[in-house]
Amino acid sequence: MPNRAIPDATVARLPVYLRALLELAEGGEMTVSSEDLANLAGVNAAKVRKDLSYLGSYGTRGVGYDVEYLLYQITRELGLTQDWHTAIVGIGNLGRALASYKGFSERGFRIAALFDVDEKVIGEEVGGLIVRHLDELKDIVTDDRIAIGIVATPPQNAQEVAERLVDAGVKSILNFAPAVVNVAPDVNVRKVDLSIELQILSFHLQRTQAIASAREANRQLGG
């Protein structure tokens, strides 16, 4: 299974399907058509069918996909059947919010350690964990088998923190800091830009306003 090539764009859509399927399962739905799943995920039905075919899932004509089985397949494919131990570096407001974000543990990401360099924060309990000094990173990554590091520092510290994570043996980094981080090519860095969804809202807002303005102009012209 690890050798089958799934396109990156498909991998990026699997969490979106997963979220939609969880909502369907909570609502008691047993099956879902590719059209309905496509609507929930915001893509077209042909793409859903193509994406799911990479998982060996083809659905049944006239019935659709079995929700529970598809959930199982996507969860397994994404590696969410195991818990990934995750550390957060930078325990400011964002780090605190992430430390208690329920969406992480629900998906199998167990926040196992918190780090900062501010003496006022070190030793404090946040979300049931004691904040440790960043100098303890290497030991704790080894002892607690930390696989993923989340960078929630100010932008100017992101690069250094990423390097320290890599030096400690962490090969997967999620960067929340609005800064670009450069690391070795075998390290997987993903960047979260919290403004992307706002930009999509803005696109639609602008359209709505432009249409309203055009209607108003037309009305004033007595059209």
Place this chain on the structure above:
Amino acid sequence: MPNRAIPDATVARLPVYLRALLELAEGGEMTVSSEDLANLAGVNAAKVRKDLSYLGSYGTRGVGYDVEYLLYQITRELGLTQDWHTAIVGIGNLGRALASYKGFSERGFRIAALFDVDEKVIGEEVGGLIVRHLDELKDIVTDDRIAIGIVATPPQNAQEVAERLVDAGVKSILNFAPAVVNVAPDVNVRKVDLSIELQILSFHLQRTQAIASAREANRQLGG
């Protein structure tokens, strides 16, 4: 311009191109090929060319796209040439982090008001703004021309807060709470799932581990 139909999937990629172009511009690049832009955005070059053609941008053979002009076109298309007044409801850790998140103001989202219902938080200054009671929402939305509402409450309060935003006249909602929100169809709601990028990291982590295990098994077999 507002009547041209740009597919939703293209709209969703425009912020990703924008981010890549801003990095190129900061690095002093004047032009970019569709291949390079595709690599930065994590899609294929044919998709980049198709997406940008909706903006009337076709690049120059052998030269590529003009970075500054493309930045201008995408910024205009996304409605980011104007400031959108934005309110945050729920001033816990996440709300505080969002209130001071630099990535919002850089993209034209001006945080203009903060709301909560907790008397211990109301009146406090956060990121230069005084936290107001949610009961003042309607007046402030009108007076400050708030166009976008960000929900950063606990999941159990998200639905009520969304309804109050809509009732106050806000038609664009960004929901950070891990809860589904149902509103009228003319309201645009986008949901941020902070765990999506972690799930993509998990996919790659699992692959790497599976390959390492296979190699180890092979080594032990003397292969």
